[in-house]
Amino acid sequence: MKDILDAIQSKDATSADLAALPLPESYRAITVHKDETEMFAGLATRDKDPRKSIHLDDVPVPELGPGEALVAVMASSVNYNSVWTSIFEPLPTFGFLERYGKLSELTRRHDLPYHIIGSDLAGVVLRTGPGVNAWKPGDEVVAHCLSVELESSDGHNDTMLDPEQRIWGFETNFGGLAEIALVKSNQLMPKPAHLSWEEAAAPGLVNSTAYRQLVSRNGAQMKQGDNVLIWGASGGLGSYATQFALAGGATPICVVSSEQKAEICRKMGAELIIDRSAEDYKFWKDEHTQDPKEWKRFGKRIRELTGGEDVDIVFEHPGRETFGASVYVTRKGGTIVTCASTSGYNHEYDNRYLWMSLKRIIGSHFANYREAWEANRLIAKGKIHPTLSKVYSLEETGQAAYDVHRNLHQGKVGVLCLAPEEGLGVRDEEMRAQHIDAINRFRNV
Numbered sequence: 001m002k003d004i005l006d007a008i009q010s011k012d013a014t015s016a017d018l019a020a021l022p023l024p025e026s027y028r029a030i031t032v033h034k035d036e037t038e039m040f041a042g043l044a045t046r047d048k049d050p051r052k053s054i055h056l057d058d059v060p061v062p063e064l065g066p067g068e069a070l071v072a073v074m075a076s077s078v079n080y081n082s083v084w085t086s087i088f089e090p091l092p093t094f095g096f097l098e099r100y101g102k103l104s105e106l107t108r109r110h111d112l113p114y115h116i117i118g119s120d121l122a123g124v125v126l127r128t129g130p131g132v133n134a135w136k137p138g139d140e141v142v143a144h145c146l147s148v149e150l151e152s153s154d155g156h157n158d159t160m161l162d163p164e165q166r167i168w169g170f171e172t173n174f175g176g177l178a179e180i181a182l183v184k185s186n187q188l189m190p191k192p193a194h195l196s197w198e199e200a201a202a203p204g205l206v207n208s209t210a211y212r213q214l215v216s217r218n219g220a221q222m223k224q225g226d227n228v229l230i231w232g233a234s235g236g237l238g239s240y241a242t243q244f245a246l247a248g249g250a251t252p253i254c255v256v257s258s259e260q261k262a263e264i265c266r267k268m269g270a271e272l273i274i275d276r277s278a279e280d281y282k283f284w285k286d287e288h289t290q291d292p293k294e295w296k297r298f299g300k301r302i303r304e305l306t307g308g309e310d311v312d313i314v315f316e317h318p319g320r321e322t323f324g325a326s327v328y329v330t331r332k333g334g335t336i337v338t339c340a341s342t343s344g345y346n347h348e349y350d351n352r353y354l355w356m357s358l359k360r361i362i363g364s365h366f367a368n369y370r371e372a373w374e375a376n377r378l379i380a381k382g383k384i385h386p387t388l389s390k391v392y393s394l395e396e397t398g399q400a401a402y403d404v405h406r407n408l409h410q411g412k413v414g415v416l417c418l419a420p421e422e423g424l425g426v427r428d429e430e431m432r433a434q435h436i437d438a439i440n441r442f443r444n445v
């Protein structure tokens, strides 16, 4: 592994040099174990501690198949899907690996007693399998997390609709929180040249998801002048949704839970901010009953901020706790676009406010290759910036996942895999200098 890292860091190693280096037999990877899926039985979600279930193991390098690439991972990031995997909710992910393993001789590789997790990476291509022409060893890349087979016609208008659509590192094995990852070559995209490895690895999953959810024709199709209510506006998804709203001429109404987070949103350029903790909204009176008076108080606050307007789009992901309020505060004909249910997936809302006011709920999930490519292009052009706050070592991934699980973080949390330190991998210093304040906006807050 040291030779590989030396070659990546040397200025003059060629593609042929990298291709000629032998692969190691094993590599270090963050895993959860199949024989531990019951370890948190009986505990409340909040009390399930990723530091106990996440391991750093030596694992064998997987066989490389057609259309695939092995990538030396310089850095990765923590996504909430890795939190779900590590607390075995809503299901242990081993069921996904078993199902995938039944598809073919080749996919059987994924069905293992350990799951290498992680759905983001920035790194360097080491090997490509048969049929891969667009990428070669030595290419500096980021990977999006859509894994598809595309044997059915269903996915050929929008690859997210492929019946064999999976999220890499969540529903497949050999994910990005490791020194080497196995991806399909159609997950690869050019690494933005002005970013370090850990900055480049941070946006991928959430940036692509927010792009489809808010901007794409497959999502809410946000337009200039729209009022967009963004839950968790300084979090993973929300920090990109806020940037897309601002860059697209819309007005974000950012919901956060502290003054510190409100300040981050102001630094991004947002002006309309609701501190849900300070204003103490209680949308649920008890576990079973919502309080429409609280929806109304929340809606009034939005109208105060906007000068009397309601929101055209709600960017939803907290789920059960907020969904009733989200449906209520959306304007007539507006859109609630949801990609998650962090606080619970059985949502309740008053349907009269949906049908009588001709509102629409849209379900959105990750992004197709084109959407991920467009979202990555915006990063590469310096129009949208990474929101990396803190960086951990691979050994500390359990703590990094704990921070995200307990909402102790801001924006995105990075993980160094092969990169020996932060700040490496920048190719375009001039462009970096132009955007350095925006790139560092979330650092150490």
Ligand SMILES: C/C=C/C(=O)SCCNC(=O)CCNC(=O)[C@H](O)C(C)(C)COP(=O)(O)OP(=O)(O)OC[C@H]1O[C@@H](n2cnc3c(N)ncnc32)[C@H](O)[C@@H]1OP(=O)(O)O
Pocket: 080, 081, 084, 089, 090, 091, 145, 167, 205, 209, 339, 340, 366
């Ligand atoms: C990019 C990052 C993203 C995120 O972070 S997202 C957040 C993390 N992700 C999650 O929390 C999602 C985790 N996944 C799940 O919870 C489950 O994954 C699902 C609930 C999404 C699906 O459940 P399941 O049981 O895996 O699949 P089924 O599609 O319900 O299939 C089970 C059986 O039910 C049959 N079935 C499906 N639809 C119907 C129907 N309409 N009528 C009759 N049967 C149906 C199927 O065929 C199959 O059957 P057979 O077991 O025999 O194969």
Ligand SMILES: NC(=O)C1=CN([C@@H]2O[C@H](COP(=O)(O)OP(=O)(O)OC[C@H]3O[C@@H](n4cnc5c(N)ncnc54)[C@H](OP(=O)(O)O)[C@@H]3O)[C@@H](O)[C@H]2O)C=CC1
Pocket: 079, 080, 081, 205, 206, 209, 231, 232, 233, 234, 235, 236, 237, 238, 255, 256, 257, 258, 261, 276, 317, 318, 321, 322, 339, 340, 341, 342, 343, 364, 365, 366, 367, 404, 407, 411
């Ligand atoms: N379907 C898909 O493709 C994707 C789904 N997801 C899912 O989206 C969810 C969010 O992911 P991500 O943004 O990365 O996570 P983060 O934890 O980084 O950010 C979420 C933010 O939401 C806010 N929040 C959390 N709980 C509540 C609540 N009960 N009420 C109101 N606000 C809340 C918090 O902000 P604050 O405290 O400041 O209000 C938090 O910072 C996860 O469940 C994840 O699995 C993520 C990416 C892709």
